[in-house]
Amino acid sequence: MQPNWVLKEDEAIELLALLITSARIQMDEPAHYGPLRLLTATERLSSLIEARSSQKSRGFLQDNIERIPEMHMLMSDVEAYTEGLDALCRAVAECLLRHSALENES
């Protein structure tokens, strides 16, 4: 069976650039910018792979692309921001289950 490639080499390097430069700038920036950078990477990766992804992931990826830019602007509302992060955690867990054998067993 063909592997399900969703990321091209150029795109993977772009993501690496974001991760590496985020690590560096975090040394000079407030701690609460950490989640912002990880979410930016999440949104970027979701955008890169969405078109080539399967039905199991597509909705989750589309949601990330729409939701994350809005979440950035909520950073100063710690409660709402944390709730947004929890919602993403639930969504990624559901997506994991769709990709797992567990889901098919039940």
Next chain:
Amino acid sequence: MSEALRNIKTRRVVREMSGEAVEREQIEAILEAARWAPSGGNLRPNRYIVIEDEETRRLLRLVAPGMFQRAPVLILICTNWQVVAQHHLPAQDRALLIDIGTAAQTMMLAAHALGLASGPVTSYSKEAVRVILNLPAHYSPEMFICIGHKAETARPGMRAWQPITWRDLTHWERFAT
């Protein structure tokens, strides 16, 4: 209210821009405005690098996690350390940072007055920017000003940490003993 005051109050950082181009004369008007920004000791250590080339802008965005805009024009404010050395200014002199601030705000207000959108960005890797732009060793990349047109679909900017008025930021006269 005067037009200048209205301009100051209505400028907001724009993080979503349309693909519409910015005219060369508009870019020059913004750079000329920066020339009239106040500068400590009138030393003018700032240098401005204008980046319009699409591929260069794409690469810069990739090493700038804080650059959410896809702006058609980037103006990079640099400090020219040769000027600093010539005038024997200590490297940590705060005037250098303040000069970047006066130039940045002046350019953003000029852009707004021209009907353009703008946003400052300091969240990027200086070393990566140095490599991509092949910057001379005596230039340090201090702040990008993204210039473009606001996207119709642009979301509102970052929410305030708390409601704030000028009164909250101001103290009159001596502090009580």
